[in-house]
Amino acid sequence: MSRQDLVSIxxxxxxxxxxxxxxxxxxxxxxxxxxxxxxxxxxxxxxQQGSALLIPKGTEALVRHYFSLDHDLPKIYATFPKxxxxxxxxxxxxxxxxxxxxxxxxxxxxxxxxxxQVKHIEQMSAAIRSRYGKPVHFGDQILFSYPEPARLARLExxxxxxxxxxxxxxxxxxxxxxxxxxxxxxxxxxxxPDEMALKELCRLAGVGEKVANxxxxxxxxxxxxxxIDVWIERVLRGIYFKGKRKVTHGRMKQFxxxxxxxxxGYAQQYLFHHARRRSKP
DNA sequence: CTCCAGGTTCCGG
DNA sequence: CCGGAACATGGA
Numbered sequence: 001m002s003r004q005d006l007v008s009i010x011x012x013x014x015x016x017x018x019x020x021x022x023x024x025x026x027x028x029x030x031x032x033x034x035x036x037x038x039x040x041x042x043x044x045x046x047x048q049q050g051s052a053l054l055i056p057k058g059t060e061a062l063v064r065h066y067f068s069l070d071h072d073l074p075k076i077y078a079t080f081p082k083x084x085x086x087x088x089x090x091x092x093x094x095x096x097x098x099x100x101x102x103x104x105x106x107x108x109x110x111x112x113x114x115x116x117q118v119k120h121i122e123q124m125s126a127a128i129r130s131r132y133g134k135p136v137h138f139g140d141q142i143l144f145s146y147p148e149p150a151r152l153a154r155l156e157x158x159x160x161x162x163x164x165x166x167x168x169x170x171x172x173x174x175x176x177x178x179x180x181x182x183x184x185x186x187x188x189x190x191x192x193p194d195e196m197a198l199k200e201l202c203r204l205a206g207v208g209e210k211v212a213n214x215x216x217x218x219x220x221x222x223x224x225x226x227x228i229d230v231w232i233e234r235v236l237r238g239i240y241f242k243g244k245r246k247v248t249h250g251r252m253k254q255f256x257x258x259x260x261x262x263x264x265g266y267a268q269q270y271l272f273h274h275a276r277r278r279s280k281p
Numbered sequence: 282c283t284c285c286a287g288g289t290t291c292c293g294g
Numbered sequence: 295c296c297g298g299a300a301c302a303t304g305g306a
Contacts, residue, residue: 114301115285206288
Protein backbone atom coordinates (compact mmCIF):
# COMPACT_ATOMS: atom_id res chain seq x y z
CA MET A 1 0.00 0.00 0.00
CA SER A 2 1.56 3.23 -1.12
CA ARG A 3 0.29 6.76 -0.70
CA GLN A 4 -0.83 6.86 -4.34
CA ASP A 5 -3.41 4.18 -3.69
CA LEU A 6 -5.13 6.38 -1.17
CA VAL A 7 -7.99 8.74 -1.89
CA SER A 8 -9.45 11.57 0.12
CA ILE A 9 -13.14 11.78 0.92
CA UNK A 10 -14.96 14.66 2.55
CA UNK A 11 -16.56 14.15 5.95
CA UNK A 12 -18.71 16.17 8.29
CA UNK A 13 -19.04 15.85 12.07
CA UNK A 14 -16.73 12.85 12.34
CA UNK A 15 -13.91 12.20 14.77
CA UNK A 16 -12.01 9.07 13.78
CA UNK A 17 -9.77 8.90 16.86
CA UNK A 18 -12.69 9.14 19.27
CA UNK A 19 -14.58 6.49 17.37
CA UNK A 20 -11.63 4.11 17.27
CA UNK A 21 -10.83 4.51 20.97
CA UNK A 22 -14.43 4.39 22.18
CA UNK A 23 -14.57 0.74 23.23
CA UNK A 24 -16.66 -0.45 20.29
CA UNK A 25 -13.75 -1.79 18.26
CA UNK A 26 -10.91 -4.00 19.43
CA UNK A 27 -8.77 -4.91 16.43
CA UNK A 28 -7.49 -1.68 14.88
CA UNK A 29 -3.85 -0.75 15.35
CA UNK A 30 -2.62 2.79 15.56
CA UNK A 31 0.09 3.58 13.03
CA UNK A 32 1.78 6.83 12.11
CA UNK A 33 -1.10 9.23 11.62
CA UNK A 34 -3.91 6.73 11.24
CA UNK A 35 -5.15 3.21 11.86
CA UNK A 36 -4.78 -0.15 10.15
CA UNK A 37 -7.28 -2.95 10.37
CA UNK A 38 -9.98 -4.91 8.59
CA UNK A 39 -13.55 -4.12 7.74
CA UNK A 40 -14.75 -7.70 7.47
CA UNK A 41 -12.03 -9.12 5.24
CA UNK A 42 -11.07 -5.88 3.50
CA UNK A 43 -7.80 -4.35 4.69
CA UNK A 44 -8.00 -0.65 5.45
CA UNK A 45 -5.63 2.17 6.26
CA UNK A 46 -7.53 5.20 7.49
CA UNK A 47 -6.32 8.63 8.46
CA GLN A 48 -8.19 11.79 9.32
CA GLN A 49 -7.01 15.09 7.91
CA GLY A 50 -9.37 17.70 9.25
CA SER A 51 -12.65 17.38 7.40
CA ALA A 52 -11.33 14.66 5.11
CA LEU A 53 -10.50 10.99 5.37
CA LEU A 54 -7.58 9.30 3.65
CA ILE A 55 -8.52 5.71 2.72
CA PRO A 56 -7.65 3.07 0.11
CA LYS A 57 -9.10 3.68 -3.34
CA GLY A 58 -12.23 1.63 -3.87
CA THR A 59 -13.22 1.36 -0.21
CA GLU A 60 -15.22 4.58 -0.05
CA ALA A 61 -18.65 3.00 0.20
CA LEU A 62 -17.45 0.35 2.65
CA VAL A 63 -15.87 2.95 4.91
CA ARG A 64 -18.88 5.24 4.80
CA HIS A 65 -21.14 2.37 5.80
CA TYR A 66 -18.87 0.95 8.52
CA PHE A 67 -18.36 4.27 10.26
CA SER A 68 -22.01 5.28 9.78
CA LEU A 69 -21.07 8.50 8.04
CA ASP A 70 -24.71 8.74 6.97
CA HIS A 71 -25.89 9.27 10.57
CA ASP A 72 -27.25 12.78 11.05
CA LEU A 73 -25.41 13.69 14.24
CA PRO A 74 -26.92 17.17 14.75
CA LYS A 75 -30.35 15.63 14.57
CA ILE A 76 -29.31 12.93 17.03
CA TYR A 77 -27.75 15.45 19.41
CA ALA A 78 -30.98 17.43 19.36
CA THR A 79 -32.75 14.49 20.99
CA PHE A 80 -30.29 14.27 23.90
CA PRO A 81 -31.61 15.37 27.28
CA LYS A 82 -30.36 18.79 28.36
CA UNK A 83 -28.55 18.15 31.61
CA UNK A 84 -25.00 18.95 32.74
CA UNK A 85 -23.72 15.37 32.55
CA UNK A 86 -25.04 14.84 29.05
CA UNK A 87 -23.79 18.23 27.87
CA UNK A 88 -20.33 17.46 29.22
CA UNK A 89 -20.24 14.06 27.53
CA UNK A 90 -21.41 15.59 24.25
CA UNK A 91 -18.81 18.33 24.46
CA UNK A 92 -16.13 15.70 24.95
CA UNK A 93 -17.33 13.15 22.39
CA UNK A 94 -18.70 15.28 19.56
CA UNK A 95 -18.08 13.50 16.26
CA UNK A 96 -17.91 9.99 17.69
CA UNK A 97 -20.07 7.59 15.71
CA UNK A 98 -21.65 4.24 16.40
CA UNK A 99 -20.07 1.76 14.00
CA UNK A 100 -21.82 -0.89 11.89
CA UNK A 101 -19.77 -3.95 12.72
CA UNK A 102 -20.16 -7.37 11.13
CA UNK A 103 -22.56 -9.12 13.51
CA UNK A 104 -20.55 -12.26 14.19
CA UNK A 105 -17.27 -10.61 15.12
CA UNK A 106 -19.13 -8.08 17.24
CA UNK A 107 -21.07 -10.81 19.04
CA UNK A 108 -18.04 -13.05 19.54
CA UNK A 109 -15.85 -10.22 20.76
CA UNK A 110 -18.39 -9.02 23.30
CA UNK A 111 -18.83 -12.55 24.63
CA UNK A 112 -15.15 -12.35 25.56
CA UNK A 113 -15.59 -8.90 27.08
CA UNK A 114 -17.23 -9.86 30.36
CA UNK A 115 -15.22 -8.71 33.37
CA UNK A 116 -12.31 -7.70 31.15
CA GLN A 117 -10.61 -4.40 30.53
CA VAL A 118 -10.58 -3.03 26.98
CA LYS A 119 -6.88 -3.80 26.74
CA HIS A 120 -7.51 -7.46 27.53
CA ILE A 121 -10.34 -7.70 25.03
CA GLU A 122 -7.96 -6.42 22.37
CA GLN A 123 -5.39 -9.04 23.34
CA MET A 124 -7.90 -11.90 23.19
CA SER A 125 -9.21 -10.66 19.85
CA ALA A 126 -5.70 -10.51 18.42
CA ALA A 127 -4.89 -14.03 19.66
CA ILE A 128 -8.08 -15.51 18.20
CA ARG A 129 -7.62 -13.73 14.88
CA SER A 130 -3.95 -14.59 14.41
CA ARG A 131 -4.45 -18.26 15.31
CA TYR A 132 -7.73 -19.06 13.60
CA GLY A 133 -8.52 -16.21 11.21
CA LYS A 134 -7.55 -15.97 7.56
CA PRO A 135 -4.42 -13.98 6.74
CA VAL A 136 -4.95 -10.89 4.60
CA HIS A 137 -1.84 -9.32 3.12
CA PHE A 138 -1.69 -5.56 3.23
CA GLY A 139 1.46 -3.84 2.11
CA ASP A 140 4.26 -5.35 4.14
CA GLN A 141 2.05 -6.65 6.92
CA ILE A 142 -0.42 -9.44 7.48
CA LEU A 143 -3.81 -8.87 9.07
CA PHE A 144 -6.17 -11.61 10.21
CA SER A 145 -9.92 -11.74 9.73
CA TYR A 146 -12.15 -12.82 12.60
CA PRO A 147 -12.69 -16.62 12.27
CA GLU A 148 -16.13 -17.76 11.15
CA PRO A 149 -18.41 -19.58 13.63
CA ALA A 150 -17.75 -22.92 11.90
CA ARG A 151 -14.01 -22.50 12.38
CA LEU A 152 -14.27 -21.83 16.10
CA ALA A 153 -16.96 -24.51 16.48
CA ARG A 154 -14.49 -27.31 15.90
CA LEU A 155 -11.92 -26.12 18.41
CA GLU A 156 -11.45 -27.50 21.90
CA UNK A 157 -12.24 -25.32 24.88
CA UNK A 158 -8.54 -25.58 25.69
CA UNK A 159 -7.62 -23.78 22.45
CA UNK A 160 -9.67 -20.75 23.40
CA UNK A 161 -8.39 -20.76 26.97
CA UNK A 162 -4.94 -20.56 25.45
CA UNK A 163 -6.05 -17.29 23.86
CA UNK A 164 -6.58 -15.93 27.38
CA UNK A 165 -10.36 -16.31 27.53
CA UNK A 166 -10.59 -18.07 30.88
CA UNK A 167 -14.15 -19.15 31.70
CA UNK A 168 -15.36 -17.28 28.60
CA UNK A 169 -13.84 -19.98 26.41
CA UNK A 170 -16.76 -22.35 26.96
CA UNK A 171 -19.27 -19.60 26.15
CA UNK A 172 -17.60 -18.63 22.88
CA UNK A 173 -17.23 -22.28 21.87
CA UNK A 174 -20.88 -23.10 22.60
CA UNK A 175 -22.12 -19.98 20.86
CA UNK A 176 -19.95 -20.72 17.81
CA UNK A 177 -21.48 -24.18 17.64
CA UNK A 178 -25.03 -22.85 17.99
CA UNK A 179 -24.51 -20.27 15.25
CA UNK A 180 -22.67 -22.69 12.98
CA UNK A 181 -25.50 -25.19 13.39
CA UNK A 182 -28.06 -22.54 12.48
CA UNK A 183 -29.70 -22.79 15.88
CA UNK A 184 -29.56 -19.00 15.96
CA UNK A 185 -29.44 -17.20 12.63
CA UNK A 186 -27.69 -13.85 12.87
CA UNK A 187 -29.23 -12.63 9.58
CA UNK A 188 -32.70 -13.35 10.85
CA UNK A 189 -32.03 -11.30 13.96
CA UNK A 190 -31.67 -8.23 11.75
CA UNK A 191 -35.32 -8.47 10.77
CA UNK A 192 -36.66 -8.80 14.31
CA PRO A 193 -38.01 -5.92 16.38
CA ASP A 194 -35.73 -4.81 19.23
CA GLU A 195 -37.27 -6.85 22.03
CA MET A 196 -37.38 -10.08 20.03
CA ALA A 197 -33.88 -9.56 18.68
CA LEU A 198 -32.66 -9.12 22.25
CA LYS A 199 -34.34 -12.33 23.37
CA GLU A 200 -33.00 -14.27 20.41
CA LEU A 201 -29.42 -13.15 21.10
CA CYS A 202 -29.81 -14.01 24.79
CA ARG A 203 -30.35 -17.66 23.85
CA LEU A 204 -26.64 -17.85 23.08
CA ALA A 205 -24.11 -18.95 25.68
CA GLY A 206 -22.46 -16.10 27.50
CA VAL A 207 -24.91 -13.58 26.08
CA GLY A 208 -26.97 -11.73 28.66
CA GLU A 209 -28.77 -8.44 28.45
CA LYS A 210 -25.66 -6.24 28.41
CA VAL A 211 -23.78 -8.11 25.67
CA ALA A 212 -26.96 -8.48 23.61
CA ASN A 213 -27.55 -4.74 23.80
CA UNK A 214 -23.98 -4.04 22.71
CA UNK A 215 -24.52 -6.25 19.68
CA UNK A 216 -27.84 -4.59 18.89
CA UNK A 217 -26.16 -1.20 19.16
CA UNK A 218 -22.84 -1.85 17.43
CA UNK A 219 -23.91 -4.35 14.77
CA UNK A 220 -27.67 -4.09 14.22
CA UNK A 221 -28.15 -0.32 14.14
CA UNK A 222 -30.57 -0.36 17.07
CA UNK A 223 -29.76 3.09 18.33
CA UNK A 224 -32.14 2.89 21.23
CA UNK A 225 -30.30 -0.10 22.75
CA UNK A 226 -28.75 0.97 26.05
CA UNK A 227 -26.12 -1.42 27.43
CA ILE A 228 -25.67 -0.99 31.19
CA ASP A 229 -22.15 -1.94 32.25
CA VAL A 230 -20.18 -1.01 35.36
CA TRP A 231 -19.24 2.41 33.95
CA ILE A 232 -22.74 3.42 32.94
CA GLU A 233 -24.06 2.07 36.22
CA ARG A 234 -21.62 4.36 38.00
CA VAL A 235 -22.79 7.34 35.96
CA LEU A 236 -26.44 6.54 36.60
CA ARG A 237 -25.94 6.02 40.33
CA GLY A 238 -23.62 8.98 40.79
CA ILE A 239 -25.48 11.53 38.70
CA TYR A 240 -28.99 10.55 37.75
CA PHE A 241 -29.77 8.69 40.99
CA LYS A 242 -27.53 10.71 43.28
CA GLY A 243 -28.49 10.30 46.93
CA LYS A 244 -31.09 7.62 46.24
CA ARG A 245 -30.79 4.32 48.03
CA LYS A 246 -31.89 0.97 46.68
CA VAL A 247 -31.32 1.74 43.01
CA THR A 248 -32.11 -1.57 41.36
CA HIS A 249 -31.03 -2.67 37.93
CA GLY A 250 -34.63 -2.75 36.79
CA ARG A 251 -35.11 0.87 37.85
CA MET A 252 -31.98 1.99 35.98
CA LYS A 253 -33.15 0.17 32.87
CA GLN A 254 -36.53 1.82 32.95
CA PHE A 255 -35.09 5.28 33.60
CA UNK A 256 -32.52 5.01 30.79
CA UNK A 257 -35.13 3.94 28.29
CA UNK A 258 -37.47 6.79 29.15
CA UNK A 259 -34.93 9.53 29.75
CA UNK A 260 -32.45 9.20 26.88
CA UNK A 261 -34.91 8.79 24.05
CA UNK A 262 -34.79 7.25 20.58
CA UNK A 263 -30.99 7.62 20.31
CA UNK A 264 -30.26 6.39 23.81
CA GLY A 265 -27.50 4.20 22.43
CA TYR A 266 -25.60 7.26 21.26
CA ALA A 267 -26.13 8.96 24.62
CA GLN A 268 -24.94 5.82 26.38
CA GLN A 269 -21.79 5.58 24.29
CA TYR A 270 -20.94 9.23 24.90
CA LEU A 271 -21.52 8.92 28.66
CA PHE A 272 -19.49 5.72 28.74
CA HIS A 273 -16.51 7.13 26.93
CA HIS A 274 -16.52 10.39 28.81
CA ALA A 275 -16.68 8.64 32.19
CA ARG A 276 -13.93 6.24 31.24
CA ARG A 277 -11.63 8.88 29.82
CA ARG A 278 -11.93 11.23 32.72
CA SER A 279 -11.22 8.66 35.38
CA LYS A 280 -8.13 7.44 33.55
CA PRO A 281 -6.35 10.25 31.67
C1' DC B 282 -0.14 -8.34 47.19
C1' DT B 283 -4.74 -6.46 46.32
C1' DC B 284 -8.07 -4.57 43.29
C1' DC B 285 -10.88 -4.52 39.32
C1' DA B 286 -12.31 -4.99 34.52
C1' DG B 287 -17.97 -2.74 28.67
C1' DG B 288 -21.12 -9.88 32.85
C1' DT B 289 -23.55 -14.28 32.86
C1' DT B 290 -25.63 -17.84 35.26
C1' DC B 291 -27.56 -20.09 38.99
C1' DC B 292 -29.65 -20.10 43.44
C1' DG B 293 -32.27 -18.69 47.64
C1' DG B 294 -35.39 -15.01 49.55
C1' DC C 295 -37.96 -9.13 40.87
C1' DC C 296 -33.79 -8.77 43.87
C1' DG C 297 -29.12 -9.66 46.00
C1' DG C 298 -25.04 -12.88 46.25
C1' DA C 299 -21.55 -15.98 44.73
C1' DA C 300 -18.74 -18.38 41.42
C1' DC C 301 -16.27 -17.93 37.38
C1' DA C 302 -10.31 -16.83 34.99
C1' DT C 303 -6.95 -13.63 33.62
C1' DG C 304 -3.79 -9.82 33.54
C1' DG C 305 -2.66 -4.88 34.14
C1' DA C 306 -2.40 -1.14 37.49
